[in-house]
Amino acid sequence: MDASPQMPTLSKVPRILNERETKIVASDVNVYYGEKQAIKNLSIDIPDRAVSAFIGPSGCGKSTFLRTINRMNDTIDGCRVTGDILVDGKNIYDRDLDVVQLRARVGMVFQKPNPFPKSIFENVAYGPRIHGIAKSKADLEEIVVNSLKKASLFEEVKDRLDHSGTSLSGGQQQRLCIARAIAVNPEIILMDEPCSALDPIASARIEELIDEIRQNYCIIIVTHSMQQAARVSQLTAFFHLGDLVEFGDTDEMFTTPKDKRTQDYITGRFG
Amino acid sequence: MTSWTLLIIAALTATGFFVGQAKAQGLRNAGTASLHSLPAYHGLLMASMALAAAGITTLAVAAIAGPNSLVMPAAAALLGTGAIAASYRIITRDFRARNRFEFFVMLVLIACSAVAVLTTVGIVFSVLFESLAFFSEVSPIEFLFGTHWAPTSTPPSFGLIPLLAGTLLITFIAIVVAGPLGLLSAIYMAEYSSRKMRGVLKPMLEILAGVPTVVLGFFAALTVAPLVRNAGESLGLNVASESALAAGLVMGMMIVPLISSLSDDIINAVPQALRDGSYAMGATKSETIKRVVLPAALPGIVSAFMLAISRAIGETMIVVMAAGLAANLTFNPLAAVTTITVQIATLLVGDQEFDSAKTLSAFALGFVLFCFTLVLNYIALRIVQRYREQYD
Ligand SMILES: Nc1ncnc2c1ncn2[C@@H]1O[C@H](COP(=O)(O)OP(=O)(O)OP(=O)(O)O)[C@@H](O)[C@H]1O
Numbered sequence: 001m002d003a004s005p006q007m008p009t010l011s012k013v014p015r016i017l018n019e020r021e022t023k024i025v026a027s028d029v030n031v032y033y034g035e036k037q038a039i040k041n042l043s044i045d046i047p048d049r050a051v052s053a054f055i056g057p058s059g060c061g062k063s064t065f066l067r068t069i070n071r072m073n074d075t076i077d078g079c080r081v082t083g084d085i086l087v088d089g090k091n092i093y094d095r096d097l098d099v100v101q102l103r104a105r106v107g108m109v110f111q112k113p114n115p116f117p118k119s120i121f122e123n124v125a126y127g128p129r130i131h132g133i134a135k136s137k138a139d140l141e142e143i144v145v146n147s148l149k150k151a152s153l154f155e156e157v158k159d160r161l162d163h164s165g166t167s168l169s170g171g172q173q174q175r176l177c178i179a180r181a182i183a184v185n186p187e188i189i190l191m192d193e194p195c196s197a198l199d200p201i202a203s204a205r206i207e208e209l210i211d212e213i214r215q216n217y218c219i220i221i222v223t224h225s226m227q228q229a230a231r232v233s234q235l236t237a238f239f240h241l242g243d244l245v246e247f248g249d250t251d252e253m254f255t256t257p258k259d260k261r262t263q264d265y266i267t268g269r270f271g
Numbered sequence: 272m273t274s275w276t277l278l279i280i281a282a283l284t285a286t287g288f289f290v291g292q293a294k295a296q297g298l299r300n301a302g303t304a305s306l307h308s309l310p311a312y313h314g315l316l317m318a319s320m321a322l323a324a325a326g327i328t329t330l331a332v333a334a335i336a337g338p339n340s341l342v343m344p345a346a347a348a349l350l351g352t353g354a355i356a357a358s359y360r361i362i363t364r365d366f367r368a369r370n371r372f373e374f375f376v377m378l379v380l381i382a383c384s385a386v387a388v389l390t391t392v393g394i395v396f397s398v399l400f401e402s403l404a405f406f407s408e409v410s411p412i413e414f415l416f417g418t419h420w421a422p423t424s425t426p427p428s429f430g431l432i433p434l435l436a437g438t439l440l441i442t443f444i445a446i447v448v449a450g451p452l453g454l455l456s457a458i459y460m461a462e463y464s465s466r467k468m469r470g471v472l473k474p475m476l477e478i479l480a481g482v483p484t485v486v487l488g489f490f491a492a493l494t495v496a497p498l499v500r501n502a503g504e505s506l507g508l509n510v511a512s513e514s515a516l517a518a519g520l521v522m523g524m525m526i527v528p529l530i531s532s533l534s535d536d537i538i539n540a541v542p543q544a545l546r547d548g549s550y551a552m553g554a555t556k557s558e559t560i561k562r563v564v565l566p567a568a569l570p571g572i573v574s575a576f577m578l579a580i581s582r583a584i585g586e587t588m589i590v591v592m593a594a595g596l597a598a599n600l601t602f603n604p605l606a607a608v609t610t611i612t613v614q615i616a617t618l619l620v621g622d623q624e625f626d627s628a629k630t631l632s633a634f635a636l637g638f639v640l641f642c643f644t645l646v647l648n649y650i651a652l653r654i655v656q657r658y659r660e661q662y663d
Pocket residue numbers: 033036038056057058059060061062063064065076
C-alpha cells in the first residue's frame with residue numbers, strides 16, 4: 001500500500017445513507033490480479049432501494065470492484081480479494097458462504113447483452129429453473145411474464161416468447177438480460193455499463209426501467225456517461241487508479257465535488 | 272523439348288519483370304509527376320503477361336502437336352516476347368499496374384482451387400463409369416438389395432447388404448466408444464482442466480491421432496481381439512477370433528482424438544459472455560455446461576460426430592486386420608464381419624484382369640461408399656453453417 005498524502009478521507013456520510021438501510025458494507029477491500037493491485041483499501045457503504053453509480057476513468061477498477069460483490073472474480077484465474085464485504089451484515093467472503101446462493105441474490109447485467117441461445121421464455125426461466133423457484137408450470141410462466149413486464153419488454157415479445165433470445169435487437173436483448181436477472185428475485189442488481197452497446201433511445205428505455213424498479217432493489221450501475229449517472233443515480237462513487245476518491249449524493253457530487261480529481265474528471269479535464 | 276520450353280518460359284518471365292520495372296523506373300526518374308503504381312508492380316504485371324502468354328501457348332501446342340514437337344519452344348518464345356513487347360508499349364505514368372496485377376493474383380488463386388475441384392470431379396467420373404460397366408453385368412437391384420456377398424465363388428453373387436451391415440456395425444461400435452469418451456474429454460479439457468493439464472493432454476491426444484492406422488490395426492489384431500475373445504470366453508460366450516467388437520473398439524480409439532479435439536475447439540468458441548451470464552445467475556459449473564455451453568455448441572458437436580463417422584466408415588486397415596473377411600450378415604458384435612472398404616481392398620489386390628465383374632464390383636462399392644460419406648459430410652456442413660450464424 002502506498003500511503004499517498006492525498007488518500008481520500010471519505011466525505012461526511014452521505015445524507016441519503018441516513019434515510020435508507022445500508023445493504024452492502026465493504027471495508028478495506030483489496031483486489032489483486034496476480035501481482036497487480038486493482039483495488040486499494042476500499043471501504044464503502046451502499047444503501048438499499050437506491051441507485052448508486054460508479055464512475056471513473058477506464059481501468060480504475062470499477063468493474064473489478066463490482067465483480068467482488070457477486071464474487072464473479074472467483075472465475076478469473078489469479079484474482080485475489082482481501083478484506084470484508086458484508087451483504088445484510090453477513091460476510092460474503094466467509095468460508096461457509098454458498099456462492100451459488102449469493103449470486104441468486106445478487107443479479108448482474110453485463111456490458112454487452114448476453115442472452116443465451118435459447119428462446120426468450122427459456123432465457124428468463126433459466127434462473128427460476130436452476131434454483132427451483134417455480135413450483136409448477138403455471139408458476140414458472142407467471143414468473144417469466146412478470147419479469148418481462150418489469151423489464152418493460154413483455155409488450156414487444158408477448159407473441160414470440162418461443163423465438164430465440166438472440167433474434168432481438170440490442171436494446172431488447174439488454175432488457176431481456178435484465179428480465180433474466182430479476183426473475184430470481186434478487187436483492188441487489190449489478191450493472192456494468194449496461195447501455196454502452198446501445199443507441200441513445202434504447203439507453204433511455206433502460207434508464208427509465210432502472211428508475212422504475214429502483215424502489216425494490218439495491219442497484220449499482222457502472223457508467224462512463226456523466227449524464228447517465230446524474231439522471232439515474234441517487235449516489236455516485238468516483239474511482240481513480242484503484243482508489244475510491246469520493247462517494248456521496250449524486251447532485252452534490254456533480255455540483256460541488258470535494259476532491260480535485262473528481263472535479264477534473266467530471267469537467268472532462270482528464271479521463 | 273519440354274525442359275527447353277520450361278527454361279524459355281522462366282527466362283521470359285524474368286525478362287518481363289526486369290523490362291517492365293526498368294521502363295517504369297525510367298519514367299519515374301524522368302518526370303516530376305509521380306507514377307500511379309510502383310515500378311515493381313509494372314514488372315510483376317509484365318512478368319505475369321509473359322508467363323501467361325508463353326504458358327498457355329505451350330499447353331495449346333502440346334495438346335495439338337504433342338510435347339516433342341520443335342514448335343513448342345518456338346511458339347512459347349514468340350508469343351512470350353510478343354506479350355512483353357505489347358505490354359511495354361502500354362506502360363505509362365498513369366497505367367494502373369497495381370490494380371491490373373490483382374487480376375493475375377485472382378487467376379492464380381482460382382487455378383489452385385480448381386485443382387481440388389477437378390480432382391474430385393475426375394475421381395467421381397472414373398468411379399462412376401466403372402460402376403456403370405459393372406451394372407451392365409449385374410443388376411443394380413441385385414447389388415443393392417442382395418443379401419449374399421461372394422464375388423469369387425461360381426457363380427459369383429454380389430449382394431451389398433452384408434457389407435453394409437458390417438460397415439454400420441463396426442462404425443456404430445466405434446461411435447458408441449468414441450462419442451462419450453471424446454466429448455467428455457473435450458469438456459474436461461475445455462472447461463475443467465488447468466492450462467497446464469490441457470497443455471499435456473492435447474498433445475497426447477494428437478499423438479494418438481497420428482498413430483498410423485496400420486499400427487492400430489495390428490494392435491487390434493494382436494492385442495484387443497484376443498482380449499475380447501478371452502473375456503467373452505470367460506463369460507461363456509462364443510467369440511470369433513476376429514470380431515466386429517475388437518475392430519470397432521480400436522476404431523473408436525482412433526476417432527476419439529478427432530472428436531475430442533474438434534469438440535474442444537467448438538466448446539472454446541462458445542463466447543465467455545454466455546458462461547459469465549450463467550454463473551452470474553448462480554449456476555454451477557456443470558449446470559452451465561449442460562444448459563448453456565453444450566446447447567450452444569451442439570450443432571458443432573454434431574458435425575464433429577458426422578466427420579468422425581465418415582472417417583470410421585472409410586477406415587480400412589483396422590478392419591482388414593481385426594475383423595476378418597467373412598461377409599456375414601449379422602448384427603452380433605462378437606462375430607466376424609467385413610466392410611465395404613475391406614472388400615474393395617481385397618478385390619483389387621494382386622493381378623486381376625480389369626474387366627471382370629469381380630474387379631468392377633470394387634468400383635460399385637466405392638461409389639456407394641462415396642455417396643454415403645458425401646451425404647454425411649453434406650449434413651455436417653449444413654449444420655456447421657447454421658451454427659456459424661448463431662452468435663452474430
Ligand atoms: N482479468 C484480468 N486480469 C488481469 N488484470 C485485469 C483483469 N481485469 C482487469 N484487470 C486490470 O485491473 C484494472 C482494473 O480493471 P477494471 O476492468 O476493473 O477497470 P474499469 O474501471 O472497469 O475500466 P473500464 O471503464 O475500461 O471498464 C485494470 O488495470 C485492468 O488492466
